[in-house]
Amino acid sequence: MSELKPIIGLEVHCQLTNLRSKLFCSCSADYRGKPPNTNICPVCIGEPGSLPVLNREALISVLKVAIALKADISRFTYFSRKNYFYPDLPKNFQISQYDGAGGIPIARGGSIDIGGRIVRIRRIQLEEDPGRIVYEGTITSSTGLLMDYNRSGIALVEIVTEPDITSPREARVFLEKLRSLLEYIGVFDGSLEGAMRCDANISIPGGGRVEIKNISSFHDVEKALSFELARQKQRMVRGLGVIRETRHWDPRRRITVSLRVKEEEQDYRYFPEPDLPPIIVTDALIEEAERSMPILPYEKIDLYVSKYGLSRGLAEILVSSKDLSELYDKIVECYGKPGRVASWLIEDLLPLLDKLGVGVKDSKAKPEDIAYLLKSIDEGLIDRSRALSMLRSMVLEGSRPVIVFEHSLESRISLVELDRIISEVVEAEGKAFQDAIRNPKALNYLVGLVVKRCGGRADPREVYKLLSKKVREYRRSRR
Template sequence: MVYENPDQVMIGLEVHVQLNKANTKMFCGCTTNYTDEEANTCLCAGCLALPGTTPVLNEKSVEYAIKIGLALNAEISDETDFYMKNYFYPDLGNGYQVTQFDKPIVKNGHIVIEGEDGELNVRIRRAHMEDDPGKMAHFGSIEKSTGSIIDFNRSGMPLVEIVTEPDMRTAKEARRFLDKLRSILEYLDVFDGSREGAMKADANVSVYLGTRVEVKNISSHKSVEKAINYEIMRQKDAHRKGKKLVQETRHYDEGRNVTISLRVKETADDYRYFPDFDLVPLYVGGRVEEIRAAMPELPDAKRERFVAQYGISDAHAKSLTSEKAFADLFEKVATKVDPKIAASWVADIVKGELNYRDLPVTKCDADDIACIIDLVGCKKISEESGVTIVRTMLDDGGKPDQIVAAKGLLMVGDDFLATAAKEAIAENPSAVADYRAGIEKALNFLVGKVMQKSKGKADARTARELVLKELGE
């Protein structure tokens, strides 16, 4: 049967969050800060699953899992336990992954995102703790690899896997969910999103209520969106041609923007879950309220506070709170200048210039931004010159006052502008006649002539006012 209703696309995500700020791995004392270290040096007998080693649970990773659950508006299980998830892969030293099965530490949560038709409540089915396997690198593409090498530095890293219900209908909604989740995790300070492997997603996609296909281990939010869009197109095309889809696991090839079949999808029974006899049941009920009391302000709450406290627009508040570092920068600037002007500069100009250059917020100093806003507010420089200063600081460094002096950005005075306005009117009688005849763009021409005489060192609004004054308006 051929279906044509696009609303029957169903998307669910499984997001693997590496708790790399837990300092040590999930079941041993090895460091989580392995990114810049030589391969196979940040490990121990436990990481390699050598005979006779036993796991010792990292308490900090449990605390982080509870914080994540609370931030997801979810239930925290009083009792949880660990299971062995059995499958063979060369980078899995034990031959099984330590995970949680029927008693996940977190269940029944939700996140509200911006959907295609307004707010969308994405349900969280569960979030559970597990350890990460090692990392394999293939010689060539995954399809035609001539060999592989393994780095066990990552083996044993603490993870929380967050599983959603299939509540998303478009790839754009899936990307928005990931953006919102990442923002929450950064506010919780449980992971460093800039580190390798910090956040990966598996996308489960089905169209027309048909067979579910999983696209595995996608590393960036942009790639998740592209992979889902491709998979929707592939599955719809198969339906149109009457081809049968199978439940399978696929790999997203970023270079070719296609998904590739890896294997037929396993079921829970294939993994032969059974309790990990080295780990006793974990009781966390007594810690939950203590952790809840210490929870930081999260993005949605901060956005509401910014609107109420600073009187800024909801759009600016949403932009500023999407990343904690931007929210912190704004609040520092807002203590020095008008908060509404600070919001406009940080959200619209500073954030845009940083994103264009793919630079972190740490490249901007609150005192420098406040200084630029003051210079513009006092009409010592134009707003355009203020933007020039931001760009120069990001590209070449320096302080606002130094850049103003070096580039000669100080604005000309009103006396100079008044003279320039008189000259522009005297030199362009045809434009004056057009303006008096009701042609509005003639006024813009005259203002432009004034700006030319000032070599861009004038406030355009002031120049316009002076031209109108000379015209007797």
């Protein structure tokens, strides 16, 4: 079957979730959870006589997307009306950018590296989100539908790839990379319901191109494409052929179903939007976008490799999510040892989060507490399995690691024994003790030694107190 390798292209729509207002009006961009049809105004539902005004922040955000994808920014661009009738579109047209020959999207070109293979970007453009259709049941079985226009007019960036993707898995990897990139530059939050929607084109040699519409989650893209690939292969093998059509992904039944069969592209009668002036993208605008660009994932991977000596594979895992790499940076800041933090995060923290079903972002464990936990393991105060069980309550409840209660009261070291160990350590480490007399900070070194020798049965704070007392006594005796 290897000769039936699919050709896949994606059209990804991401809401610019960093914006406070919609694309062409001042309605709130925070539409989720509001009573239906309460977050609307004459502009976003297209009442006659209303005039759209471009949200400048949306333009800056989409320029950042173009820069991050290394695309060519058009210095002159304009909006077009895409005319079609559908209940989610009260104006009967969507303000978008013409995607046919001669159309000028905000940016063209660019690419994403999906692990050695390059997926080229064809087009990046800005458009408005339609309203939300609520079906009673599914799109194919529903006898009626409800409309909520609260989402109408939300800013979307549309990113269209060249047909460079060759498997459903690659499509998922591409989307994960894209999501991570958009989250890094702070224009997108993929955890918000419905923030990303995707149309996928897939064909196999000899068959017609099938478009799967409106797949509403990153995970479903791979599932929908896998189903469709198997369906197309089966039809080809049985000599039935694959017709060119638009299909719908039904996430509940996990199948694609035919929506409409079309020989030609729909005629949307595009024409330039008369109510909005063309956009001149000046140097100043591009500079403004560049100034607010943070370090990007591919730059961060290079940094981890060169500065921290991490392997590329390890660096890639850490950078795969913005939250994870930020957590990593903060722990390294508190604790040092970048290599140890990296392997600990990947071998211990991530599997635990996975098991608990908690995202890095939702974990309540504070970076400084994780650093403290790591130090405690280093000092032999606790072992790995005890650390993991502490980490569990840190993640779920945000509790602080309390190493003092590591052992029950009975198993804690007696004061007599502790005193003896302290004396032994002080005697053996004469130079360190002299240092501690001059500089109280140097005392921590001795505390560490004592605690280690007690095998975790001593409270570091108590050891510190006793050692300080010894220092004071020594000073007094020298007067």
